[in-house]
Amino acid sequence: MNLKDQLVQILSDLSSVAQESSLILGALILLVTGLIFTNEALLKCIFILSLGIASYYSLKVSSFGFILSNSLEISHLNSKFSQLLIGSTVLLVLFQRKKQITEFYFLILSLLVGSLFMIKANSLLMVYLSVELVSYASYILSEFSFTKRGNESAIKYLLFGAVSSAILLIGLGLVYGSTGSFYLSVLDASLFNSALSQTGLLFVIFGIFFKTSIFPFHIWTPAVYQSAPVDAVAIFSVVPKLSGLILLHNFLSHIQLSTDHWIVEVIILMGMMTVITGTLGAIKQSDTRRMIAFGSIGHSGFLFVFVISNQLLMDAFWFYSVTYAIMSMGAFYIIHCFEANSIERNSQYAFINNQVLMLVSFTFILISLVGIPPLSGFTAKFFLFSYLWDWYQSSQSHLVLSYLLISVFATVAALFYYLRIPYFYFLQSNIMKKEVKSTEIALSAKIIATLFGVILLLLFFVPQLVV
Amino acid sequence: MSELILILIILFLPLLSGLVGFISKYSSIISIVGVSFSFLFSLVLAFDRKVIRFEWLWVEGVVFSIHIDRISSVLIVLVNLISLLVLIYSSRYMEEDNGDKRYFAFLGFFIFSMLGLLMTNHLLLLFVFWELVGLASYLLIGFWYQKESVPASARTSFMINRIADTSLLAGIILLFRDGFDLTIGSEPILWTILPSILIAVGAFGKSAQLPFSGWLLKAMAGPTPVSALIHAATMVAAGVYLLVRVSPFLPQEVLNFIAIIGCLTSCYAAICAIVRHDIKKVLAFSTISQLGYMVLGIGVGAADASLFHLITHAFFKAGLFLGAASVINFMCNAHKNDSRDMRYMGGLTSKLPWTCRSFILCSLALAGLPLFSGFLSKDSILLGAWLFATKTGSWAYIISDLAIFTTLLTAFYVARMVLLVFFGTPRTNLTNYKYRESKRLYFPLVILGVFSLFIFFNLNPLGHSSYLIEYMGFPIQHLEGSIIPFLSILMVISGFVLAFSWFKPGAKYTTTYLKNSQPKSGLGIFALEGFQLGELYRRVGIAIYKLSLAAAYLDRQVIDPMLHFVSIGSVVGSKVLALIERFMVNGPVNLSASILAFLGKRFAGLSARDGQTQIIWLLVMVILILGWFIFF
């Protein structure tokens, strides 16, 4: 193939990356505009506009296959999830932001671009590039609170991330060298029969674990969630996590290891440990965000189930992801509203007066995170358990069974901590009446919070809406 | 249909009149009127001589039936009659009590349940009324619930009954399980041993046989007319009635068992009655003793004799109790101290003439002197026992002999009671209380006293049976020339003589009586305490309560925390024991939360402060996983 043909090919493929292109373009425009105007509304408009265009293109995707000399793969799964990622990023406009508006939205957009590339990556290089792009944006975003704590957690996050990316890089190198293939699509289980290639694969998987905060790479999560700006955290908890999971799935689905392969067993074990860690870790947290952070680690462990098996249960995974995105964004939105009134710790919810609507919505979201009907979190958990059960039935693997049992018990334990906020607000409020804090929450915020709860309710009764 | 209405009227009239009385002003009059109508209708029923039967599907597989034959109809008349007399007596006796409305309502309820018990031949329905009778008894024993120790007595007596009732219920259900018809039909099929014994034990409970007899003493805490009706004449006889009904179905072994228990009870109670000072307790023991006779009669196969004794006993014992009620009422007003202790009485003949006359009549019947009803019925039981002994031989003679010997004891304590209460001079200073024996008080007494004469039951003063028994359908036994009547007369007379020599007015014993009140000998103390049965019940009760405390302790300290422990126990290491020690006091949720938190901290701690530790932790994990793979 000569150069001209290649260029023609590239040009024709560009239409398939129109969403990413529009986002990059939007990000650049935002940056430039931000230099001149600091009007929040204007910047938000550009932000929404570029997301809108991107989502338009993501809805319009029609041709599937490999593009840009096999470095990207467009599939049904990818395009669907890119809609979800873009959609959850749109929710960011709900969060009020006073400072660093330009930079913030710019970084968010680049993080989103990285994520979109991540779920489409087919070549090892694209994997590394996209992961790093997401990471760099996150490092800077986590620093954006400009407090002592923010700095500290950012530098730790960065160091941790750098070590992880080194592991990823080593892994990619080993995979590349021992299998001789540079593209995910040509990877095969038969290629991974030497110790070197298996080590490489494990390192790659570990590198991706960092993005999805799977045990033992979850350690950065609570600190960052605690001290980064809340809107950034809301994105962290959804976009990089889901895209990392899909990347992992792309890797594993091409390789097609059987359930009793030791790498798969290690992965399942890590998933179980994640569930346990997330659940146990959350119990003693007094800071709301840290608690939710550990909860989200636990949820990574649940979501993880869907991607590690050979067959992807598309609808169930999709439903869980959508529900999780809504729950997570909703939870952080409400935390955001309360933090504006300087309520940061669980016990402080006891001092709030007359915010029944907010707290009821919050309770809905938290209960949905636990997974109790009639909220869509339950349906998601139900799919998860069904899926595990089915997997167990077909594989007869004891690890899968223990995963199922651990998930079930983790659900009970999750009640311990997720209920803490309603516990403080509803059950402890009478005791501490004397130091009531007056909180001011705008009506619009109340409506939005209620909407989150209502959507979760609605999705339980009519799950067809998203599937 | 008209018969059904008749039966329903007889059954519900006492209850209705009691309830109406409860909400109206004239409770006693309404009750008396209601019960007398019920009595009249039951006479109609008795003279009708028909067998009446109704059936009613209660639940699937259980058809309740009402079945009235001659036995029931006679007993219904009896119950109605005695109830009527007691009601009349009570209408005066309870006049001053402000809870009289409640009293008559309870009594109405009792009469209703007792009649119901007599009307059915289905064991389950019988059990229903059996329990209701027990409830009525409980309510009436606890009638003066504000008094010291009365509530406890009521509860104890109900509980002991309840235990026996449970045995009865278990027996009935076992019969059901073994496929027997729960209706006591006319064709006797022998039951299996276990249910028969359980049913017999149930009957023992209500009839105060060993080892349940203690409840009857506790029951004496109730008003005395109640004791006359419930704890002497009717309810306690229910057990005997049940045994009479089921005796054709019982295997011989069980009958022997019944005979032995009956005999022992009668003897034991007679011994106890000799040493008690409390007039009601003496009467209670005498009731137990007489019930023992009846049970003995059933055991030896003389059910007709038992039934006869049941009827005669109902009259004279009710009379005795009502007489005792008058005495107590008098003492209560005249002496104030301990109104029931015979040691303080004496010489009451002049004060209570009508009471004294009727009381003596009834006492003689109880003692079993010829010319009195008690002689007839008791003699037929003794005869039955004798026949049984000759038929069975060996150990059965002991039963028969013991029964005859008990006659002597009976005569002894009866004479002692009468002598101590009515003869001699008052042993304590009585206030100048003028007691007026009103008509309403002595009319029932006189009636009952008169019914203690032989003439109403058999024209032959030395006969063994009665036209009533014949009417009920039992064959008349003609046992001429037996020595038993003479033997029993001899026993009675010697009992009287002994008692008179000991307790005659002015005798040494009666003058020093108050001083040496406590018996010295071991047997005496034993008998005074009612063979320690009360202590036995108390011990059992305490044991159960201690068991319950242990269960509660177990629940609080082990089960409650243990579940939390189990739910997470799989991940808890060796620290658990120490943690349990520490957090047990703070309650289980704390405990589990603390354990979870402990583990949580270990996981969360790694993500805490030191960035390098985190990285080390990460790398160690990676190396561990790789090492695991390489080396295994």
Added chain:
Amino acid sequence: MNEWMSTYYLYLAALLFSSGVFVVITKKNLIFILIGVELMLNAGNVLLAFFSRFDSSLNGQIFAIFSVVLTVCEVSIALAILLNIYKKQRVSNLEELQEVGNE
């Protein structure tokens, strides 16, 4: 290049990686730690560059070049954050940063 030569490259990468790890976990100064991270990343680059010898399209070397560029970005971000920290707290030592965590 023969078989035993290629193991040298792998040893080199391993040496780089482990010395990077050593630096990262022993040094307290943030700059040193960054240098350690660089070493670790370069181990990966060595691997990539070496393995691309067996690849006619030299994908590995391209990868390595990209990776070097990315490393530069990473370090610049890290330095920016470090500067921030230093400006605010006058601290360049990781041990002295111990604030984030559960109380």
Added chain:
Amino acid sequence: MQYLLSYIFLFPLLIAFVMLFIPSEHRGVFRRLALAATSVQSLLSGVLLYHFDKQLKPSSWEAAFQFVEQSDWINLGLGFIGDLRIEYYLGVDGISLPLVALSSLVLLIGVISSWNIREKVKGYFILYLILSGSIIGCFVALDFFLFYLCFEFMLLPMFFLIGIWGGERRSYASIKFFLYTLFGSLFILIVMIGLYMSIEKGGINSFSITAMLDGNYLEDSILNPAERGKIIGRPARALAFIFLLIGFGIKLPLVPVHTWLPDAHVEAPTPISVVLAGLLLKIGAYGLFRILYGVFPDMAVKYATWVASFGVLSILYGGLNALAQRDLKKMVAYSSVSHMGFVLVGLASLTSIGFSGALFHMISHGIISPALFLLAGVIYDRTHNRLMDDFSGLASKMPVYAFFTAVFFFAGLGLPGLSGFVGELMVLMGAFSTSVFGYWLAILAVLGIIISAAYFLWTIQRMFFGHYFVRESVRKENMFDLTSGEKAMFIPLALFVLLLGIFPNLILNYSNETIQFFINYISQFRP
């Protein structure tokens, strides 16, 4: 008539939704609305009772239900198990119908007894109505998913109702309650998923309880009895049975997983105790009836001795604990444990009389225990104290109260003529006459009757007999007898207790045919 069950089920939820939009200043409106809602519910269940065909002899479980409503609810294509199909499937048979009627009665009483709730009235009644809707939903749902939804959905309102309006240790009690029951219901969830994978209806996996009862198993499914599927070397059906037993046993409650109950009961406000004891426990028992015994009859036969042993353990252990309590409410709570043990024994007997007895005992306990909690609530309202030792001789001060207490205590101890006796008797008859476990267990169960008499009578003796006396620490200015409003609650309950005790067929006529069919169905699985 066609949508009668939906009306009963959803009407309170609708009213609760309406209440959301009423400003909380109108405090009186809420309780009136709630009263109206539950009254309508009761009326509709009356209509339901009237139109129910008692004589229907079912040929299969599918045909056993009446007033059936069936429509698609959720229909999702899921890769691995075909379609996820959840139906809105309601219906009643002879077992659930009496429970629906009982629920509407108890819920109505509950509203009346919450008349003097003063704080956060709006929230209280909204939660109460949600609770009442989901309780009814549990009894009428024929889709396991719908059942599970209602089963779980009760937890949240209950949690808040106990936690906000409860006594001193309310938060502890509510969390304990929530944890325990969630723990139990997750066991149910696992089995539900397993059943879903194994059951087909029209060729598609289904949650339909009727299909489960009729045993429409897919081939090669793990819970298919013919397959003898195993999980970690154990028979899958046995594990499922045990899981369900634990799940429903926690709700029942079964010793040794009963410890949430005394705390929850003691701390809950009176109306909630009423609902808790009257209905929530029945839902556990109903789950045992419908799902455990209906779907796993083979295991029910196999494990009958074990189940019955746990029942007997509950009877005796609950009774002994009740005897040791000093708090009136706690005593009643433990007596509930004891009584629900009888239900389990009746079920385990696998005889028609035992089943009828268990059902009847559920109904009768569903009337008696609310009354007992109301009685405990009365004394607590007056004095803010419930310790038995602090009172004595109340009979002379509050005779009407003493009267009703006596009535319900005697009903509780199984006095013939009152409803408590019938259930116990039938259960014992079933337990003695069954062939699936030895009658030594039944004999032990009989001892429970004695113990129940002991604690009830002792309580009467301590609190009501003797001289009138109230300890100094107790507020005594409000010691007045029952008000007419309270009488209005107790009189109907007492009448029901009496009526059912004399004419148990009022209930059993509805259930006879169903239970007969049930027993015939189970008898196929007997060895």
